[in-house]
Amino acid sequence: MDYFNIYLTGVGGQGIGLLCEVLLRAADNAGLNVKAVDTHGLAQRGGIVVSQIRIGDKVYSPLIPSNEADLVISLERHEALRAMNTALKNSGTLIYYNTVWQPLEVRLGSSNEIDEETINQECLRRNIKLIKVIEADLDNVQMQNIALLANICKYGLVPGINIDNYKQAMDDLMEGKMLEENIKTFDRLRM
Amino acid sequence: MKYLADMLLRQEAFSEIVMGNTAVVRAMIEAGTRVVSSYPGSPTPEIAVAIKTIPREKRPFYFEFSTNEKVATEVAYGAAVNGHLSTVFFKSVGLNVASDTFVQLSYMNITGGMVIVIGDDPGANSSQNEQDNRHYAHMSYTPVLEPASPAEVYIYYKEAARLSRDKQMPVILRLTTHVCHAKEKVHFSEWIEQTADDTPLFDVANGPYIPIAASLVFPMKRKALSRLEEVRKWSETSSVNRVIDNKNSQMGIISMGLPFMSLMDVFEKTDQKPDILKLGVVHPVARKRVADFLKNHKQIMVVEELDNVVEKEIKCIAFEENINVKIFGKTESEDWIGEYTPDKVYEVICKTWPDLLPNKKLEESMPQVPLRQAQMCPGCGHRSAFYAIKKALAATDITVADIGCHTLGFLPPYQTGQLLMCMGASTSMGAGLSLFNTSRKVVAFMGDSTFFHAGLPGIINAVFNSHPITLIVMENGTTAMTGHQDHAASGRNFNEITEAIPIRQVLEGFGVKHIFETDTYKQSMLISMVKEAMQIDGFSVVIAKHPCMLKFTREQRRKKSYVQQQVQINSDKCQNVYECIERFGCPTFTKKSDGRISINKDLCIGDGSCIQTCPRSAVEPLKKA
Ligand SMILES: Cc1ncc(C[n+]2csc(CCOP(=O)(O)OP(=O)(O)O)c2C)c(N)n1
Numbered sequence: 003m004d005y006f007n008i009y010l011t012g013v014g015g016q017g018i019g020l021l022c023e024v025l026l027r028a029a030d031n032a033g034l035n036v037k038a039v040d041t042h043g044l045a046q047r048g049g050i051v052v053s054q055i056r057i058g059d060k061v062y063s064p065l066i067p068s069n070e071a072d073l074v075i076s077l078e079r080h081e082a083l084r085a086m087n088t089a090l091k092n093s094g095t096l097i098y099y100n101t102v103w104q105p106l107e108v109r110l111g112s113s114n115e116i117d118e119e120t121i122n123q124e125c126l127r128r129n130i131k132l133i134k135v136i137e138a139d140l141d142n143v144q145m146q147n148i149a150l151l152a153n154i155c156k157y158g159l160v161p162g163i164n165i166d167n168y169k170q171a172m173d174d175l176m177e178g179k180m181l182e183e184n185i186k187t188f189d190r191l192r193m
Numbered sequence: 194m195k196y197l198a199d200m201l202l203r204q205e206a207f208s209e210i211v212m213g214n215t216a217v218v219r220a221m222i223e224a225g226t227r228v229v230s231s232y233p234g235s236p237t238p239e240i241a242v243a244i245k246t247i248p249r250e251k252r253p254f255y256f257e258f259s260t261n262e263k264v265a266t267e268v269a270y271g272a273a274v275n276g277h278l279s280t281v282f283f284k285s286v287g288l289n290v291a292s293d294t295f296v297q298l299s300y301m302n303i304t305g306g307m308v309i310v311i312g313d314d315p316g317a318n319s320s321q322n323e324q325d326n327r328h329y330a331h332m333s334y335t336p337v338l339e340p341a342s343p344a345e346v347y348i349y350y351k352e353a354a355r356l357s358r359d360k361q362m363p364v365i366l367r368l369t370t371h372v373c374h375a376k377e378k379v380h381f382s383e384w385i386e387q388t389a390d391d392t393p394l395f396d397v398a399n400g401p402y403i404p405i406a407a408s409l410v411f412p413m414k415r416k417a418l419s420r421l422e423e424v425r426k427w428s429e430t431s432s433v434n435r436v437i438d439n440k441n442s443q444m445g446i447i448s449m450g451l452p453f454m455s456l457m458d459v460f461e462k463t464d465q466k467p468d469i470l471k472l473g474v475v476h477p478v479a480r481k482r483v484a485d486f487l488k489n490h491k492q493i494m495v496v497e498e499l500d501n502v503v504e505k506e507i508k509c510i511a512f513e514e515n516i517n518v519k520i521f522g523k524t525e526s527e528d529w530i531g532e533y534t535p536d537k538v539y540e541v542i543c544k545t546w547p548d549l550l551p552n553k554k555l556e557e558s559m560p561q562v563p564l565r566q567a568q569m570c571p572g573c574g575h576r577s578a579f580y581a582i583k584k585a586l587a588a589t590d591i592t593v594a595d596i597g598c599h600t601l602g603f604l605p606p607y608q609t610g611q612l613l614m615c616m617g618a619s620t621s622m623g624a625g626l627s628l629f630n631t632s633r634k635v636v637a638f639m640g641d642s643t644f645f646h647a648g649l650p651g652i653i654n655a656v657f658n659s660h661p662i663t664l665i666v667m668e669n670g671t672t673a674m675t676g677h678q679d680h681a682a683s684g685r686n687f688n689e690i691t692e693a694i695p696i697r698q699v700l701e702g703f704g705v706k707h708i709f710e711t712d713t714y715k716q717s718m719l720i721s722m723v724k725e726a727m728q729i730d731g732f733s734v735v736i737a738k739h740p741c742m743l744k745f746t747r748e749q750r751r752k753k754s755y756v757q758q759q760v761q762i763n764s765d766k767c768q769n770v771y772e773c774i775e776r777f778g779c780p781t782f783t784k785k786s787d788g789r790i791s792i793n794k795d796l797c798i799g800d801g802s803c804i805q806t807c808p809r810s811a812v813e814p815l816k817k818a
Binding site (some may be wrong): 013037079084103104107174175 | 194195209210341371374375376377378451454455457458461534535536539556559560562563564565566567568569570604605622774775778780782783784786794795796811
């Protein structure tokens with residue numbers, strides 16, 4: 003593997019920042035050369051948030067060229083499709099949390115909500131591996147990012163990073179009750 | 194858990210993954226910086242977030258958020274002529290506000306040294322333009338160092354500080370958005386804490402410090418120019434400029450900053466790579482080094498983001514030195530626009546050298562995704578205000594927006610705010626709009642941080658020159674859009690509790706005769722106040738208050754006693770009137786495929802500002818089972 007590009011997306015407030023930090027640090031713990039960037043402007047106010055992670059020895063800019071992401075991680079369904087369109091390469095992998103935060107256009111009725119089927123079809127057409135995550139028993143919204151992380155770990159979606167690397171990263175970033183709850187959810191969902 | 198403060202204060206050398214904005218703080222500490230000031234603005238506020246992790250008593254330097262960028266620059270300058278190495282940081286357009294002071298700095302003997310950290314924003318990710326602040330550097334004879342990565346941010350800041358102190362001149366460290374926010378592992382040196390000598394060293398003999406009349410101004414300007422020449426000489430040999438030698442005698446590229454990284458990516462997979470001269474000092478340009486590079490190649494391309502500042506200098510060098518080389522730079526307006534990402538750099542190179550890079554295949558058609566624009570948060574007091582105020586306005590009235598979260602009121606469904614310029618401009622633009630205008634009322638909006646930042650002169654002018662407009666101050670107690678920094682009316686500064694400067698009293702002090710004030714959740718009250726204010730023949734102000742609910746909810750969630758509140762839709766009462774989505778517009782309200790309304794439980798904070806808006810009273814507090 004020369005390099006591996008990860009494109010993370012979601013809506014402001016979904017906790018993409020922590021997810022990016024965990025992945026970034028996990029890659030570093032695994033001894034990989036890694037860089038990342040958060041790319042959001044006004045977006046924290048209910049807009050799109052994006053983080054990009056690039057792993058590899060010959061990687062320079064933290065920004066991934068269009069459609070060169072090997073893995074897209076999305077915390078929301080509309081953003082999953084948007085990122086698939088602009089960032090994901092054909093035969094890459096998409097993992098998304100199947101929840102919807104309706105954009106204004108959808109609420110006003112001028113556009114239709116993106117349904118699961120549209121994404122399924124696109125994945126088939128472009129030979130994209132699809133993992134859809136939904137945890138009905140997740141009582142805390144703030145844990146959706148960890149639910150995704152658990153699945154990323156379970157399916158080994160990022161080559162070269164193992165369970166301990168992820169846990170060490172979480173340990174570096176959190177403490178106390180928050181750490182405990184996140185590790186608990188992570189362990190429960192990655193089995 | 195790893196604590197940022199421990200890392201920033203570590204004595205031994207170490208490596209850690211950090212963002213550019215964090216790397217600069219460690220560099221400040223190692224360089225012995227004593228005074229740092231700022232006014233918040235993206236992409237730089239995380240510098241202050243890193244500083245804040247260090248408890249005040251352990252902080253090796255003084256830090257403040259000043260009321261605006263000009264004030265911040267003056268604070269840093271004052272400290273620097275007293276012998277303290279200082280730094281001011283702010284966003285791109287902040288330099289416009291600071292400029293009156295900034296352009297004078299190079300005339301002064303800044304004995305302590307002063308680094309100006311600027312966060313430019315190619316791509317206008319979070320700014321009202323994408324101005325290239327290297328122009329200001331030229332205008333003011335100020336050197337500019339431009340790093341391309343967090344590791345370089347750290348090294349270049351220390352270099353800028355050393356240069357500034359040695360030459361007693363201001364030095365700019367020019368960051369761009371994705372250098373500020375890039376994260377990578379940086380190797381930090383050890384930090385040997387020195388006890389600072391805090392003797393006030395200001396001495397007129399170090400000057401002159403009074404630029405007045407040609408007899409004083411000219412010698413000061415001569416000094417500024419000669420110092421800039423000294424920096425040019427230094428940059429001829431400094432390792433801050435470097436060449437990537439690919440043994441290519443035909444083609445060379447001159448680049449700098451993040452576009453250099455894009456270049457490296459673009460050429461990573463090709464066999465034929467041009468040589469690259471990477472400039473770390475982008476002003477003044479190392480003349481001899483550039484000339485040598487030009488002489489050694491047949492064709493040169495300048496890959497430069499935003500304006501063709503360096504390109505012009507390079508062409509000038511080639512001309513003056515009589516070098517026979519073809520130089521390619523910007524040709525069409527798109528070359529001046531947007532960030533030089535790997536994609537953009539690929540395009541720019543293909544235009545000049547069509548055969549050099551492998552073809553990229555064009556995208557097939559993809560399914561469309563509805564646009565998602567930023568919007569106000571659930572519970573935002575600004576939403577409640579716009580929803581209500583819109584009812585008080587006639588369709589012909591002119592609404593003037595200002596900078597802040599409330600700018601988003603210009604979007605549907607409120608569409609309130611038809612002009613926007615820059616911080617604090619709304620009242621005065623409104624004043625102009627009211628001239629020769631008796632038929633269309635003018636209403637201006639302004640946030641509370643902006644009120645103190647640049648709003649005051651326009652407000653005083655409205656009183657002084659009797660402009661018959663209504664100003665609505667959107668007071669949420671914080672500088673919300675940039676990440677909740679305190680301001681003069683917050684009752685706290687960066688370091689401690691302070692006496693709040695109440696906006697109402699300020700207005701009274703200015704002689705504003707008609708002041709109304711209400712919480713924005715009291716919508717009918719707000720509507721009648723705005724109507725009344727707009728009837729007044731004179732300048733009137735409505736203070737529309739509600740604490741920032743994002744900040745408030747975050748604080749509440751940290752408390753043990755916190756109980757999550759939400760609203761629910763009473764489906765017996767709901768008749769799909771859609772007031773909640775079509776006019777109130779809280780993102781919590783979701784339209785199901787059958788047209789019914791539901792609540793997005795991930796979003797609702799239960800503030801209840803929506804309850805009063807439903808004509809069928811179908812929105813009600815969620816009763817816990
Ligand atoms: C000269 C300048 N400095 C800083 C900024 C960055 N900025 C954008 S929005 C904003 C917040 C304004 O706060 P406030 O007026 O209180 O409005 P709020 O966001 O709280 O609604 C700032 C500082 C800017 N746009 N221009």
